[in-house]
Amino acid sequence: MREPRGMNQRLRTICVRAGWDPKDSKHGDIIPPIHMATTYAMQNSEEARRIIKGEQSGYVYGRFGNPTVSVLERCFAELEGFEAAIAFASGNAAHRTLIDHFCSPGDNVVLHGDTYGGTGHLFGYRSKLTSSVEARFVEDPTDLSSWRACIDEKTQFVFVESPTNPHGNVYDIPGIALVTHEFEKPLVVDSTIATPLIMRPREHGARIVSHSLSKDGAGFSQTMAGILLGSLEFVDHIYKNEHRDAGALLAPFNAWLIHVFGISTLYERMQSHASNTKALLSALQGHSRIKRIWHPFSETNPTCDMALSLLDDYTPLIYLELDATAEQTKRIIDAHVLALQAVHLGTSETLVTLCEETTHGVLTPEERVLAGIVPNGIRISVGRENPYEIVDDVLQALKSI
Numbered sequence: 342m343r344e345p346r347g348m349n350q351r352l353r354t355i356c357v358r359a360g361w362d363p364k365d366s367k368h369g370d371i372i373p374p375i376h377m378a379t380t381y382a383m384q385n386s387e388e389a390r391r392i393i394k395g396e397q398s399g400y401v402y403g404r405f406g407n408p409t410v411s412v413l414e415r416c417f418a419e420l421e422g423f424e425a426a427i428a429f430a431s432g433n434a435a436h437r438t439l440i441d442h443f444c445s446p447g448d449n450v451v452l453h454g455d456t457y458g459g460t461g462h463l464f465g466y467r468s469k470l471t472s473s474v475e476a477r478f479v480e481d482p483t484d485l486s487s488w489r490a491c492i493d494e495k496t497q498f499v500f501v502e503s504p505t506n507p508h509g510n511v512y513d514i515p516g517i518a519l520v521t522h523e524f525e526k527p528l529v530v531d532s533t534i535a536t537p538l539i540m541r542p543r544e545h546g547a548r549i550v551s552h553s554l555s556k557d558g559a560g561f562s563q564t565m566a567g568i569l570l571g572s573l574e575f576v577d578h579i580y581k582n583e584h585r586d587a588g589a590l591l592a593p594f595n596a597w598l599i600h601v602f603g604i605s606t607l608y609e610r611m612q613s614h615a616s617n618t619k620a621l622l623s624a625l626q627g628h629s630r631i632k633r634i635w636h637p638f639s640e641t642n643p644t645c646d647m648a649l650s651l652l653d654d655y656t657p658l659i660y661l662e663l664d665a666t667a668e669q670t671k672r673i674i675d676a677h678v679l680a681l682q683a684v685h686l687g688t689s690e691t692l693v694t695l696c697e698e699t700t701h702g703v704l705t706p707e708e709r710v711l712a713g714i715v716p717n718g719i720r721i722s723v724g725r726e727n728p729y730e731i732v733d734d735v736l737q738a739l740k741s742i
């Protein structure tokens with residue numbers, strides 16, 4: 342198996358220092374304070390007018406912005422290399438805002454069928470039900486002509502999740518970006534699984550990037566959040582319109598938790614995830630109980646070459662198609678001792694789940710087939726425990742039938 346390049350050391354300092362400068366505090370706080378106020382007093386009516394009109398920076402009301410949340414937004418924008426960012430209460434809230442921002446009834450969005458179940462359901466069902474927006478799924482995400490065939494004048498944006506959850510498919514973001522540029526449509530990339538330490542989609546042509554910060558961004562299953570990154574004009578428009586109206590804002594304390602504990606430790610945590618994932622993949626190669634291992638760097642993954650081109654290191658998600666019946670698969674997953682059964686990912690603990698019944702359970706059987714979700718599939722979110730213990734736990738579970 343060919344090896345990735347490894348994470349960029351420059352990002353290590355950004356994780357620790359970006360977003361906050363102690364000089365910005367009259368007390369010299371090393372970490373940003375938590376601003377819990379819901380409203381802010383202004384010096385006079387002229388200042389109030391200027392801040393409300395956007396002619397002067399400042400804070401007015403919690404739904405319009407918060408100093409603690411701004412710290413997290415600045416930090417993540419610097420990590421991803423964007424002008425600006427806007428945080429939300431969850432990843433799905435961020436994605437719903439894309440529909441509200443770009444789309445009107447009768448419009449469509451273009452995406453691939455193996456998008457994460459919750460995102461696919463939001464775009465494929467909820468958006469059509471509530472906003473009359475059609476989701477168009479490309480026939481073959483590895484073929485640029487399939488993307489081109491789905492885009493028309495009613496397309497408002499093209500959405501790519503890369504790597505995908507749970508298969509770890511990595512699609513041709515530079516190529517898809519060129520296609521969207523031909524049609525003058527924005528390319529949105531959900532880079533949750535990679536984090537900015539393993540891939541930065543803007544460098545490959547993405548105009549907007551999204552993350553569920555509830556995962557590796559937060560890192561410890563302590564809070565939920567989402568974020569959109571893009572141009573200053575894009576973020577400013579959302580702040581003044583969709584964000585104010587919908588109110589799906591991130592709480593200051595949650596933003597503080599993610600910035601102080603999540604992002605500042607992200608580099609070390611992702612290194613641990615990467616080395617543990619590599620060890621587990623190596624141990625599972627050729628196992629008689631496994632039909633197929635899905636991971637960006639698995640040689641049986643048809644997008645492996647693209648992954649080696651775009652990803653700097655191992656992402657911590659593995660999907661196993663087992664040589665087992667559905668009932669046997671349940672017995673195997675129940676036999677794990679160290680790994681916890683939970684639908685989350687990107688946290689310190691190793692987690693396992695049956696995607697067919699959990700993360701993708703909201704989809705129809707036909708949609709699950711399109712997403713590649715099978716009854717004999719187990720998703721593993723590789724944690725940061727002792728790698729030998731992780732490997733031993735998975736191997737002993739596979740021996741349980």
